[in-house]
Amino acid sequence: MELFELIKAFILGVVEGLTEFAPISSTGHQILVDDMWLHSSEVLGSKESANTFKIVIQLGSIFAAAWIFRHRFIEMLSVKNAKSEHRLKLSHVFIGLLPAGIAGLLFDDFIDEHLFSVPTVLVGLALGAVLMIVADLYARKVKNPISVDGITHKQALIIGLTQVLALWPGFSRSGSTISAGVLTKMSHKGASDFTFIMAVPIMAAASAKSLLSNYQYITSDTIWFYIVGFIAAFIFGLLSIRLFLELIGRIKLIPFAIYRLVLVAIIAILYFGFGIGRHI
Structure with a gap:
């Protein structure tokens, strides 16, 4: 492959x-960077290959979380x-994984077919930001929040039920679950720890399932990509x-929520104003 493609x-x-x-939605950023700008599907030859690439790089992130929390899993x-x-x-x-796991199995095809579009991602980004702001405002009233x-x-269970919201693209798994943890009187750090630990098995299982169904798109010509x-x-x-x-205990969630709302504005202007990404 050419250097520019790599x-x-x-x-x-x-x-x-x-x-x-981070509670800012990787889906929203992938749309902004890949679907609207870099177009990996053109490099890899098809939309299916590009989706397989997204699964592979998501596994890279999952492995990172698994490595950081490896002592916790052993413990x-x-x-x-x-x-x-x-x-x-x-x-x-x-218990935290169960609600989203069941909902994912029941509605996976519907989500893939109907919810992966720029307008639905914008809705998820905005609503997730509102939830994060509400959680931070509530946290100011909580004395002695608990650790993980x-x-x-x-x-x-409450955090797990809230994680179902993250099945809506753009809502953000970490944004919804950290917010739920804070709303149940956990510390921001404690809620983040639980979110990342809980994410490893469910994301690894979902990615492995998707990869087994799409591994044929990884060819010798594109393997280095x-x-x-x-x-x-x-x-x-x-x-x-x-x-x-390191930062979440000090800056909380509102700065991330503001960033999400700015991202919504940028994507909306590019999509509705200039027509960039309308093919998605």
């Missing part, structure tokens, strides 16, 4: 790594952790997750 793969991997776990599998009353357990993660190890099964994108997503996923976890 640069495109690198840029898309960077965008995925930086946005997948949750230990007998000692299972007996402790004040530690995050696999049961919390399972203080989470109850009821809180995990996928490899470069995957590596970029993994490296920048590591950096962005660590930075986000």
Whole structure:
């Protein structure tokens, strides 16, 4: 492949790594950067190949989260952790995953067919931003918010139910679940930890399922495009997750919500005003 094409793969991997776990919607950024500008489908030869590329780079981000929280996953599998009353357990993660997992199986085809468009993503970005602002305003009234190890099964279920909203493209998985955690009196850091830990198994399963159905689009002619994108997503996923976890306790969610609303305005102007991306 030509160098310029590999640069495109690198840029898309960077965008995925930086946005997948931040509450700003990786879907919205992929539309802005790829569908409206770089057009990976033209490099790879089809829309199906471009969608497969998005699955591959998402796996890069998932691997980054799995690596950062590897000690947590090992800890949750230990007998000692299972007996402790004040530690995050696999049961919390399972309960948090259940609602979105069921909804995803029931409505996956409908979502793919009807909700992946620029207007629906804009709606998701805007509504998700409103939820984040509400969560931050509520958090100001909460004294002594709890950490991830203080989470109850009821809180995990509420967060899991809210995660169903993220099936709407643009809403953002982390934006919805961190907001739900904060609204159930968790700290921003605690809600973020639970969100990232919970995201690894459900996103890995969904990506693996999609990849098994579309692996034929990865050919010897395009393999380096996928490899470069995957590596970029993994490296920048590591950096962005660590930075986000350092910052979230100080800056909270409102700055991210404002950024989302600005992104909505940019995409809306490009799409409705200039017709960029109307083919999507």
